[in-house]
Amino acid sequence: MQHDAGHDAPDVLIVGGGVIGCAIAYYGACAGLRVTLIDGERIGAGASGAAAGMLAPQVEAHQPDDFFDFGLAGRAEHARLAPQLLDEAGLDVEYRQTGILRLALEEREAVDLRGRAIWQRGRGLAAEWLEPDQVGTLEPAFGGAAGKRLVGALWLPEEGQVRSPRLVQALAAAAIRRGAVLHEGLPATSLQREGDRVTGVRTPAGVLRAGTVVLAAGAWSGALAATAGLHLPVEPIKGQIIVLGSLRRAPRHILWSGECYVAPKADGLVMVGATEERAGFDRRPTLSGVLQLALGATNLLPELGRLSVETQWGGLRPALPDRLPVIGWAAGCENLLLATAHFRNGVLLGPLTGKLATEMLLGKAPSWDLSPYSPERLSPTRQ
Numbered sequence: 001m002q003h004d005a006g007h008d009a010p011d012v013l014i015v016g017g018g019v020i021g022c023a024i025a026y027y028g029a030c031a032g033l034r035v036t037l038i039d040g041e042r043i044g045a046g047a048s049g050a051a052a053g054m055l056a057p058q059v060e061a062h063q064p065d066d067f068f069d070f071g072l073a074g075r076a077e078h079a080r081l082a083p084q085l086l087d088e089a090g091l092d093v094e095y096r097q098t099g100i101l102r103l104a105l106e107e108r109e110a111v112d113l114r115g116r117a118i119w120q121r122g123r124g125l126a127a128e129w130l131e132p133d134q135v136g137t138l139e140p141a142f143g144g145a146a147g148k149r150l151v152g153a154l155w156l157p158e159e160g161q162v163r164s165p166r167l168v169q170a171l172a173a174a175a176i177r178r179g180a181v182l183h184e185g186l187p188a189t190s191l192q193r194e195g196d197r198v199t200g201v202r203t204p205a206g207v208l209r210a211g212t213v214v215l216a217a218g219a220w221s222g223a224l225a226a227t228a229g230l231h232l233p234v235e236p237i238k239g240q241i242i243v244l245g246s247l248r249r250a251p252r253h254i255l256w257s258g259e260c261y262v263a264p265k266a267d268g269l270v271m272v273g274a275t276e277e278r279a280g281f282d283r284r285p286t287l288s289g290v291l292q293l294a295l296g297a298t299n300l301l302p303e304l305g306r307l308s309v310e311t312q313w314g315g316l317r318p319a320l321p322d323r324l325p326v327i328g329w330a331a332g333c334e335n336l337l338l339a340t341a342h343f344r345n346g347v348l349l350g351p352l353t354g355k356l357a358t359e360m361l362l363g364k365a366p367s368w369d370l371s372p373y374s375p376e377r378l379s380p381t382r383q
């Protein structure tokens with residue numbers, strides 16, 4: 001059976017409705033492409049619905065490299081996109097530049113963080129080392145005994161956050177307004193390949209045809225790529241989050257230690273994340289995951305132990321062995337674009353990926369050099 005997914009064979013068929021697929025749907029629809037997106041479950045059902053939504057390229061960067069610059073560009077794209085989505089979809093993605101305090105509880109961490117402040121300032125970024133009393137002034141939670149346990153903190157005021165599930169919903173809603181067609185509950189069961197082209201995507205409702213197919217199925221992308229004979233070794237890396245309720249005691253800024261992060265959201269909830277585990281495709285939260293986060297959070301700020309636990313969840317980050325994303329045309333398959341494996345940074349890089357993937361779908365050279373993220377590096381002969 002041939003299945004027409006709403007258009008008569010769209011220009012682009014996207015498999016996967018996470019932040020990556022929905023961003024490509026939105027930017028693609030803005031550029032005038034006829035886009036159809038399918039998701040086996042629902043929009044945001046994967047890692048994107050579970051993410052803490054931090055836009056934090058500076059906090060974990062150990063050296064200036066292409067991925068660091070890519071992350072900064074990803075963060076800047078959010079600042080442009082958020083008001084546009086509010087205007088087009090009427091949804092507030094809660095983009096806020098709350099800043100991150102990367103706290104040092106030991107001298108050895110402080111040495112590393114002071115060094116980070118120096119090279120990041122050299123790149124024109126805001127990055128300031130704070131002594132414990134300055135931390136207490138900025139973040140009152142550290143004004144008393146909690147501050148005395150600190151060696152200091154790296155203050156990164158340009159780091160920010162969004163509400164990740166809301167971002168996915170807003171991208172999807174704005175894409176639909178611009179003519180994209182979305183189908184939830186419609187899984188791709190395999191890719192149909194003939195020679196150097198994907199000729200269709202098989203689903204329980206029949207084969208969907210499109211000029212170009214985008215594989216953005218997150219942690220599930222590898223299995224689908226294999227059906228077209230492609231080597232895409234994406235594995236799921238589980239992350240767990242606990243959500244705390246707090247009307248009075250929420251920190252003002254994102255707090256980050258070597259053990260966990262604590263992200264206050266616009267509605268007063270506080271997300272504590274995230275574990276990093278190999279657990280196959282099981283995304284359920286576990287007792288040891290919750291324990292690890294609870295210990296990390298209370299070690300950072302004992303006061304957090306008094307907050308109520310509202311909920312907890314897990315999600316599966318899509319990751320390649322080198323922990324870098326893949327964005328580009330599949331080797332030997334001229335109309336299949338791969339856009340996945342953003343690991344810990346899919347929310348940060350989602351909109352920028354949507355923009356660059358759209359440039360490629362339009363037949364243009366992408367406006368960012370994507371060679372570090374090219375599918376060619378995954379060829380078994382290159383590893």
Ligand SMILES: Cc1cc2nc3c(=O)[nH]c(=O)nc-3n(C[C@H](O)[C@H](O)[C@H](O)COP(=O)(O)OP(=O)(O)OC[C@H]3O[C@@H](n4cnc5c(N)ncnc54)[C@H](O)[C@@H]3O)c2cc1C
Nearest residue numbers: 016018020040046047048053054188218239315346347348
């Ligand atoms: C706990 C946690 C915290 C995180 N925090 C952050 C953060 O603060 N900042 C940040 O930048 N990143 C963060 N991440 C990482 C980020 O969530 C991911 O990198 C990103 O969401 C990946 O997006 P995606 O669209 O590739 O995949 P997903 O969001 O997993 O979407 C894939 C979609 O494909 C669908 N699908 C799967 N198989 C099929 C099929 N056969 N047919 C059709 N559809 C299919 C799924 O249903 C799913 O909706 C976090 C992740 C976790 C788990």
